[in-house]
Amino acid sequence: MKIQELADKMGLTIHTIRFYEKEGLLDDRHVRRESNNYRNYSEEAIERLKLIKKFQSIGCSLAELKEVLQDHDSNAHTNLQIIDWIRGKKKEIESKKEEYDQMLDTLNKMLKYRTLLMNDPQKAQEMLMTWHASSSD
Template sequence: MSRPTMLIHDVAALLGVSTDTVRYYEREGLLDDRHIARRPNGYRDYGEASIERLRLLVQARRSGMSISEIKTLAEAFDEGTLTIDLQLQLLRDKLAGLDRQAHELNVIRAAVTAKINDLESRR
């Protein structure tokens, strides 16, 4: 059985995000008339398909993907080319980037720790 349409605040609460987040995805072109219906009063109606789309966007963002990466993901999803292999490639690329960032942060951390130790030895 399909869930009835929901208003933006209901969808945001369901997904654990703010209404601003939902509006942001719309401004970025990740949600459009294919996903959102408008009531005569201008309120947005979110059905099952739009909720699933938002779940994908929110999950990708929580995985650390940039908006650009999410747009690539959404485009492939829309074109029907979002294969498991493509998802794995995107996630592996993200993981490699995170590993690089972690290494860079460890280098900076070591430099800051060394400076702290140097200063403390001068007391």
């Protein structure tokens, strides 16, 4: 598979794919060269890019990803180290989810206030008072 085909399949640009390779996120399990020096991608490249996207979408940096993916490949780190990383990442995600829940709370309050403001400005004003009395801006 040539680079443009892969790019289309993955919804990336060819530049991005070459960039990932340069950053060490793809190795010869994913890309090889044809006699004309064109890159030729294996099916594994697709899976790798999917994995990159997945991790990236939850806030892994490419540097962090490189670490994990290299662990995945070679045995640079011990199993225990990887298990630790996974546990840490799980905690991170869980606390991020909690933050999101808090934020949803805040947004719901804002929504309630703004809706009230349209229907009953008087009551909205009252709401603002009690809000300010408790905590945030």
